[in-house]
Amino acid sequence: MIQRPRGTRDFGPVEMAKRRKVESAMREACAVFGFGEVVTPTFEHAELFTLRSGQNVVDEMYVFRDKGDREMALRPEITASVVRFYVNEMSNFPKPLKLYYVGNCFRYENPQSGRYREFFQLGAELIGTKNPESDAEVIALAVNCIRSAGLENFVVRVGHIGILKAMVNKEIGDEKLAGEVLHMIDKEDWDAMGEMFDARALPRQLFDKIAAIADMKGELELLNNLDQSEATGYLQELFGVLKLYGIEDCLIDMGIVRGLDYYTGMVFEIDAPRLGAEKQIMGGGSYTLSELFGGEPVFSTGFAIGIDRVVLALEAEREIAVPAQLDAYVVPAKDDMRKYAFGIVARLRSQGLRADVDLMRRSMSKNLKYASSVNARYAVIVGKEEMAKRMVTLRDMKSGEQRQVMADDIASEIRKS
Known part of the structure; x- marks a missing residue:
């Protein structure tokens, strides 16, 4: 080597x-x-x-x-x-x-x-x-x-x-x-x-x-x-x-x-x-x-x-404080929601947020573990029911708290916090 x-x-x-x-x-x-x-x-x-x-x-x-x-x-x-x-x-x-x-x-x-x-x-x-x-x-x-x-x-x-x-x-x-x-x-x-x-x-x-x-x-x-x-x-x-x-x-x-x-x-x-x-x-x-x-x-x-x-x-x-590497990590709950997830990550990036999406086709639990390991502020979870309502689940990776928000409001909700 x-x-x-x-x-x-x-x-x-x-x-x-x-x-x-x-x-x-x-x-x-x-x-x-x-x-x-x-x-x-x-x-x-x-x-x-x-x-x-x-x-x-x-x-x-x-x-x-x-x-x-x-x-x-x-x-x-x-x-x-x-x-x-x-x-x-x-x-x-x-x-x-x-x-x-x-x-x-x-x-x-x-x-x-x-x-x-x-x-x-x-x-x-x-x-x-x-x-x-x-x-x-x-x-x-x-x-x-x-x-x-x-x-x-x-x-x-x-x-x-x-x-x-x-x-x-x-x-x-x-x-x-x-x-x-x-x-x-x-x-x-x-x-x-x-x-x-x-x-x-x-x-x-x-x-x-x-x-x-x-x-x-x-x-x-x-x-x-x-x-x-x-x-x-x-x-x-x-x-x-x-x-x-x-x-x-x-x-x-x-x-x-x-x-x-x-x-x-x-x-x-x-x-x-x-x-x-x-x-x-x-x-x-x-x-x-x-x-x-x-x-x-x-x-x-x-x-x-x-x-x-x-x-x-x-x-x-002291520790040098640096911002989170990602504002949002988008997680499709199932494979058939991947296209919707890619649309969301593209929109977040166009709005100036640092965003990434699952490229490894991991399970939900592994994706959340990965989001934590890369110091993402939020996980944006795309489920079947949420997709039907044009909503997502926004999970705070530090506190573990999560709430549902409209897909069009993800960026503004993240910027509020």
């Missing part, structure tokens, strides 16, 4: 109903903020991602050569694709450009709870401006998406990658080595970082300084412990704008580095504490990518939400 590939999943109707409910809520949040949906290819030229996605992402990419011997890759993330789309076709559009997307991504990593080789994201990009107001707009949208999905217990952390990035690049000098250090900060792998500093004879004083800044986590007042700079002033102004959005419980976290190398300024993450080690459900920040893809330099801010982890976080809080 052929099994699905490791790190992938199949989603049945009930699971998909939950996921679509979450997606729909977040899509609506994006629309409310004036963001329009875009779709980009599932695979791109590999170079699009190797230019600036970070070594850890590059190492996990699914890469292949097509029949024209071109190196292609399944997308490991979608921001680069959206910026490529912008450079190719939208650079002359009025600014700022507000775009959002929903799609699947692929990374060859070790599968575990909340981490898969195929995973799903909803993300947004605000292209063409860099100021505290535009960054606050993006953070507010991310928070609104999470709230709209129904999650109550989450934490927003905001930092500025420019402070650590500038220090590491200046003190170390070697761009590749500096990138390794930033990656270790992102993973909070301080033991490995200490070993690397010793092996490369890098000053321990620098290690201690980096660790002290990365460990700054808490209220906005923590910024007073840093040398005042453009970055700290920017964050203070950003938090002031966030308060105008009604977002007052963000935390400062100067250890946020992000695994993608293209972030340049403000960075932020949202955690769902109930998920434990895989608690991060969203990450984003400000970046410049367009010039790498042949466009003019343009500032942008964006984020990506892990839909899989949001669903897990919601289920950790």
